[in-house]
Amino acid sequence: MADIFLDYKFIGTVKDPREFVGNVIGERRQGKLAADLNILYDEDVDAIYLETAKGRSVRPLIVVKNGKPLLTDEHIRQLDVGQIQWADLLKQGLVEFLDSAEEEMALVALEEGDLSPEHTHMEISSLDIIGVTTALVPFGNFNQGVRLTQGSKNQKQAVGFYASNYFMRMDMDVNLLHYAQKPVVTTLMYDVLEYDKHPSGMNVTVAIMSYKGYNMEDAIVVNGGSIDRGLARSTYYRPVEAEELRYSGGLMDEITIPDKDVRGYRSEHDYRLIEPDGLISVESRVAEGDVVIGKTSPPRFLSGTDEYNLATNYRRESSMSLKHGERGVVDFVMLTENEEGNKLVQVRLRDNRIPEIGDKFTSRHGQKGVIALIVSEPDMPFTASGIVPDLLFSPHGVPSRMTVSHLIELVGGKVGALGGRYIDGTMFNSEPERDMREELRTYGFRENGAETMYNGQTGEEFHVQIFVGNMYYLRLKHMVANKVHSRARGPIQLLTRQPTEGKAKEGGLRLGEMEKDTFVAHGASLLLKERFDSDKTIIPVCENCGLVAVYDARRNIAHCPVCQDSEVSQIEMSYAFKLLLDELKSLTVYPRLKLKGKY
């Protein structure tokens, strides 16, 4: 007697659970029961679970009977000519959807050749065992699994043609690739996704060779000529937004050029680009510090008598300006109203991003790298037929990572480019490498893809043949322009007087505990002190009680408020230490500084 649960509710029992399950599945295949009803018989607890709930992931499989798939070539032909639809296949029980529970009872064959009488289902395509992005990796079945994962992860970060209505959109932090192409080496998934409508990479000529050590450790060397011709150029869009907020007491923000008496007024130069309505005109060039939207806000914390106090009645400056290191051109200005009926201004900034040293690129095989050198075209190596590669990839990136698909794509791309056709690199079902090599020979190239190459600077022939071909490369959204940061002087923290942390706060780069040790190990004592001078202060200390004294700037004397008539010395120390002394005092510990001559 097996219990039956429908969507985890007990509904009854059945004597022969196997027969019951068989009946349910049979009826479902005949179309008498819903196609998304799934069933599981759990032998261990002797219970049958029926599920109809929404939100389960189900996947289609071809039904197999006696080692033969029910879906025949005839059905596929009929599908092709449009005589039958997908729904018909479901109704006839040739194909069915299984959820994760019912999969427990199924034995699924990957391809037709694997079928045995025990099999209950077959994959529609062997590609089904792989996810959407992973299926974009051509020849991926030749790879180590990890590289596939990394390859698909990298592709998600690619810069591309993300939406055709991009001009109407106000997306945050987006990139748009100028000359996006469809890959020469494709997979089935590219057709399924209609990738040619939103491509995100470019077909480039790649030579696997080193270049004066500039492409070691995953770095890549790029042809400057290719960049000049528009290789991997992209635009970076960033919106700036301001809203006229309403405050209590009928006060509100105002989008305008701030008056000079506004608290926090910057400088006339910073406001030069905005017009009296507080908006900036389209196509104006803006750089760090420039105000994009001029705005003033009412004073904060108004209470009681303050309202009549003239000094506190100044409005605050709250304009939107470009942060440290930013630049761009105003692309689009929008004046509208938001859900609360407040005036809303959105300004979209655009910045042209030409590939530069430090920008990140990847092939589709988890072989990412950053540009380390841009070589002018005449200095690039060239092949016997005069082809100059766009990109040089280091041979050391291949053996340890075993990305065979990377190499096969190179050959495939070459064949595709020469033959003027697309190469199918779908996993488990790709064009055989041997055929591609054979075809390459017919075009007058060496079948292994290697070519004689010459040094671009000296014209000398290289002693070895170099593996050259065409590949699909993607530009990733990580660009140095968004990341470079340095500082010599800058803001400090209020509490410790040490430099702030992080790029956003224009912070310093910390010389940490372990770095400190290296200075000590070198015996560079004074250099170390100089490094830590960032929070150096001169503190008046009472020679009698050893506590921090007070400096009276008006009388230009320091005196100890505890001892009154005692000697006070100016002592140099880090502010952090002074803070430590203060914190010790708060712990009721009396930290007494005993002063004596240094020498």
Next chain:
Amino acid sequence: MANAYAEYETKLPKSIMEEVKQHAAGATDAKLKKILAAVYIEYQRALVDPGEAVGNVAAESIGEPGTQMTLDTFHFAGVSEMNVTMGLPRLIEVLDARKTIGTAMMEVYLLPPYNAGQDIKKIAEKIKETSFREYILEFHIDVLEANMTIKLDKTKMDMVDATPDKLIKVLLKGLKGFEFTAIGTDTIVAKSAAKDEQLKDIYHLKEKIKDVYVNGVKGIKMVLPVKRGEEFLIVTAGTNLKKILAIEGVDTTRTTTNNIYEVEELLGIEAARQSIINEMNKVLDNQGIDIDVRHIMLASDTMSMSGHMLGISRYGIVKEKPSVLARASFETPLKHIFNAAITGEEDHLNSVIENVMLNQPVPLGTGLPRIVVRHFPKKVVKKAKAEVEA
């Protein structure tokens, strides 16, 4: 010839002198002088400069390769339950001077003829600590009589020439309040000597009797005779250096334990110092890491210089630091600061970390030398000036 050497006998260390003597055996006197002069310059150059941060460099030299070490434990071939703590965990164990270590082990070397393999099994068996548990085949408790019949393992008894009577003697020594009688050659009957609740006692006895120590060396849990090269030795799990060294046929000069505290207790702090070096080298060799011995020696010296073992931890050498701020900056700052406040401790800012905290030059390297200025009274200066002018 000899004269040339005599001059450098005190200037160069013995090992270098020996090396020179060996390599420059046929050299003429004049040549030898030149060689020795060159060697001396090289030697001077190799010496550590005053103010060099040797401790810091040693710490970095041991710490950096430590990051590359694997956390694997080494599995003893052939013995399934014997996993030896190796790699980073063992290194930390040694440097922390832990009292209880992951796998206490001994290597017992033997004197001839035993080191050729003679009676090796028997010696090993003799060393191993055995408890009464190993002689028991089965128990039988008679509830009515309130006694327990213990069936003994005859083969095991024969191996060490034990009889029920001998075992009873051992049992009487280890357990109080019970009476034992031998029946035949392989049975012992136990009865409680108590007035009442005899049966409860018997049930307790059933568990207690298993752990009664019979013979062997206490602490030696497992023994494994091993052939290393041409020689046989016994590797043990568990240590007891004192008792092992007392056994006849054991080579007392080479037998070791990896329990540094046992070495310290029996052989003194100098031996413990060497033991730390050996144990660390064992780990580092095993991992294929090359660290200059002098770094390890410095660590070992630091740990043993107080006369007893101190770990490189807040309970060990850090506790010995004279500076409050240095101790507080390591671990548990509040504890150190409050204790210092209670006792009114002073910090003379003589070491590195305190000076970093105060943003002062650290007294190391270029920060070490000071210029001493002699303060002349004004008159003296004037007089000196006058002399110069005149």
